[in-house]
Amino acid sequence: MIRRLYTLLPRPGLLLRLGALQAALAVLQGLLLGVLVPVLDALLRPEPDFGAAGPWLVIGGLGTVLYGVLAVLATPVGFAASMELGARLRHHLIRHVTTLPLGWFTARNRARLARAVTSDAGAIGQLAVTTGGPAITATLVPATVIAITFAVDPTTALLFLAVVPFAWPAIRRAGRVNAEVETELEEAAAGIAGRAVEFGQAQPVLRAAGQGGTGTARMRDALLAHRRVYRRGLRRALVPDLTFTAVVMAGFVAVLIVTALRLTSGELAVAEAVALLVLAVRFLEPLATLVELIGALRAMDNAVGRVRALLSVPPLPVPPDPVTAVGVPEVAFASVGYAYGGPGSAPALDGVSFTCPPGSSTALVGPSGAGKSTVVRLIARFFDADTGSVRVGGRDVRDHDPAALLADIAVVLQDVYLFDDTVEENLRIARPDATRAELLAAADAARLTEVVARLPDGWDTRVGEGGARLSGGERQRVSIARALLKRSRIVLVDEAASALDPENERAVADAIAALARDPERTVLVIAHAPATLAACDRVLVLDAGRVVEAGTPDELRAAGGFFARLDARQREARAWRLAARARQP
Numbered sequence: 304m305i306r307r308l309y310t311l312l313p314r315p316g317l318l319l320r321l322g323a324l325q326a327a328l329a330v331l332q333g334l335l336l337g338v339l340v341p342v343l344d345a346l347l348r349p350e351p352d353f354g355a356a357g358p359w360l361v362i363g364g365l366g367t368v369l370y371g372v373l374a375v376l377a378t379p380v381g382f383a384a385s386m387e388l389g390a391r392l393r394h395h396l397i398r399h400v401t402t403l404p405l406g407w408f409t410a411r412n413r414a415r416l417a418r419a420v421t422s423d424a425g426a427i428g429q430l431a432v433t434t435g436g437p438a439i440t441a442t443l444v445p446a447t448v449i450a451i452t453f454a455v456d457p458t459t460a461l462l463f464l465a466v467v468p469f470a471w472p473a474i475r476r477a478g479r480v481n482a483e484v485e486t487e488l489e490e491a492a493a494g495i496a497g498r499a500v501e502f503g504q505a506q507p508v509l510r511a512a513g514q515g516g517t518g519t520a521r522m523r524d525a526l527l528a529h530r531r532v533y534r535r536g537l538r539r540a541l542v543p544d545l546t547f548t549a550v551v552m553a554g555f556v557a558v559l560i561v562t563a564l565r566l567t568s569g570e571l572a573v574a575e576a577v578a579l580l581v582l583a584v585r586f587l588e589p590l591a592t593l594v595e596l597i598g599a600l601r602a603m604d605n606a607v608g609r610v611r612a613l614l615s616v617p618p619l620p621v622p623p624d625p626v627t628a629v630g631v632p633e634v635a636f637a638s639v640g641y642a643y644g645g646p647g648s649a650p651a652l653d654g655v656s657f658t659c660p661p662g663s664s665t666a667l668v669g670p671s672g673a674g675k676s677t678v679v680r681l682i683a684r685f686f687d688a689d690t691g692s693v694r695v696g697g698r699d700v701r702d703h704d705p706a707a708l709l710a711d712i713a714v715v716l717q718d719v720y721l722f723d724d725t726v727e728e729n730l731r732i733a734r735p736d737a738t739r740a741e742l743l744a745a746a747d748a749a750r751l752t753e754v755v756a757r758l759p760d761g762w763d764t765r766v767g768e769g770g771a772r773l774s775g776g777e778r779q780r781v782s783i784a785r786a787l788l789k790r791s792r793i794v795l796v797d798e799a800a801s802a803l804d805p806e807n808e809r810a811v812a813d814a815i816a817a818l819a820r821d822p823e824r825t826v827l828v829i830a831h832a833p834a835t836l837a838a839c840d841r842v843l844v845l846d847a848g849r850v851v852e853a854g855t856p857d858e859l860r861a862a863g864g865f866f867a868r869l870d871a872r873q874r875e876a877r878a879w880r881l882a883a884r885a886r887q888p
């Protein structure tokens with residue numbers, strides 16, 4: 304486990320220093336106990352010999368001062384090591400996840416990341432110090448005590464050693480059970496955490512369905528399960544813990560009886576007997592601590608395992624000599640195949656080929672599940688194609704430097720995430736050095752200016768957690784304004800489809816049209832609104848992971864396929880709306 308912990312750290316020097324300090328303290332503690340022997344021997348005579356005790360008392364005093372100094376030094380070193388270890392692990396994790404493909408960031412993986420960065424990294428830092436140090440003490444103090452006892456009285460030392468073959472299996476068993484209980488408790492606690500998140504997230508759905516009590520019941524079940532695991536753990540640990548205590552007590556009683564017998568037979572002096580009993584206590588006591596520590600060490604090992612699992616997720620492969628500039632903003636697919644479940648499972652895309660020439664605007668349409676979002680994700684390298692080639696600027700996306708590629712690509716997703724900051728700062732993320740005029744121009748083109756005008760503090764209005772103070776359409780307009788400000792020459796848009804009121808739908812479509820109008824920019828949009836379709840000069844129809852139609856809107860209207868039917872339906876709906884409006888008094 305210690306090796307596993309060390310592999311997490313690029314520079315484990317601080318932990319080594321702390322370990323050395325703890326080891327020195329443990330050995331010193333054992334040696335100071337050894338000094339007790341001559342001191343007691345000199346002082347517990349019928350005529351106390353202060354002259355003989357003097358030098359040992361001085362050595363003991365100096366040793367105690369040194370112990371105090373080292374202990375004082377160890378506290379800040381331990382605190383610093385704990386903080387630094389946690390901070391380094393967090394840094395390491397964050398740096399690593401920035402190299403992972405965007406497709407990795409599923410809800411489950413985001414939760415894993417949150418747990419690793421918040422609780423696991425902190426717990427590893429803390430436990431490495433709070434359990435690592437005492438574990439060293441609990442091992443080295445008995446070892447030093449045995450060595451000193453050998454020098455003082457080999458018979459008692461052999462008696463101590465005789466306890467080890469009985470104590471060690473008991474420690475291991477109690478430690479193993481405690482560790483298993485710890486793991487089960489952690490899992491039960493994770494279950495509660497998961498249910499709590501679900502409980503919060505599902506509130507609107509549960510209440511709308513009149514099932515407000517359901518979530519509460521599931522939460523209660525998780526709490527009950529945790530309590531059951533806790534009780535079962537206590538019961539399971541009881542016998543091994545008692546066995547260990549019995550072994551330790553039996554060992555102490557054996558030392559006590561043998562020492563008493565040797566005292567009465569005159570083999571040992573009173574001073575020696577007292578000193579040996581003190582050594583016996585200090586030999587057995589740390590072993591008990593070790594049992595408790597094993598559970599905590601397992602908890603740390605579990606956290607180390609979770610952090611290591613995240614750090615071993617392979618990053619996006621980067622070629623040794625990557626393409627660092629996109630060049631011509633052309634997007635092309637050549638016989639691309641991709642399956643979410645890996646090659647061999649049902650494909651989301653199958654032999655997809657098309658080209659979006661530079662400056663073109665292409666509407667991606669097709670029934671639900673056709674593969675439209677997958678096309679967008681493969682261009683932005685959320686993951687890589689299983690077969691064929693996704694090309695940007697004439698080169699496979701895998702040949703590009705991922706950062707350079709994403710510098711020239713803007714992605715506008717349906718579910719736009721905004722930071723809990725002002726509208727202006729949320730826009731400036733795209734280009735922090737943009738001038739005020741550039742900011743306003745992007746906002747105008749994305750029809751964001753009218754949204755800002757309605758907000759209480761205009762540009763300085765905070766948008767709330769995840770942008771909760773804005774509607775879905777308004778958030779998407781912020782995202783489109785970001786894309787405009789970023790001046791990416793390739794823009795991929797998944798148009799907000801649901802829950803948009805007509806005004807918002809029109810505004811989003813206008814904003815997308817503003818993107819599409821620019822002849823320098825290549826736009827690929829998963830289009831839903833008629834106005835968005837009308838703004839595109841090309842259409843690509845996907846069905847069941849294949850391209851079934853491709854061409855200009857006029858060509859496809861004439862072809863009488865999926866697009867022609869969709870277009871006819873949209874025209875009918877528009878005519879119906881106009882007629883309904885005309886009928887209104």
Ligand SMILES: Nc1ncnc2c1ncn2[C@@H]1O[C@H](COP(=O)(O)OP(=O)(O)OP(=O)(O)O)[C@@H](O)[C@H]1O
Binds near residue numbers: 650651669672674676
């Ligand atoms: N993360 C995922 N894991 C597993 N399968 C997925 C995942 N995302 C999409 N799929 C599957 O891949 C296929 C294509 O999905 P995709 O999201 O690309 O379709 P779409 O045309 O964008 O659909 P929609 O219009 O409903 O968003 C579907 O069968 C879908 O179930």
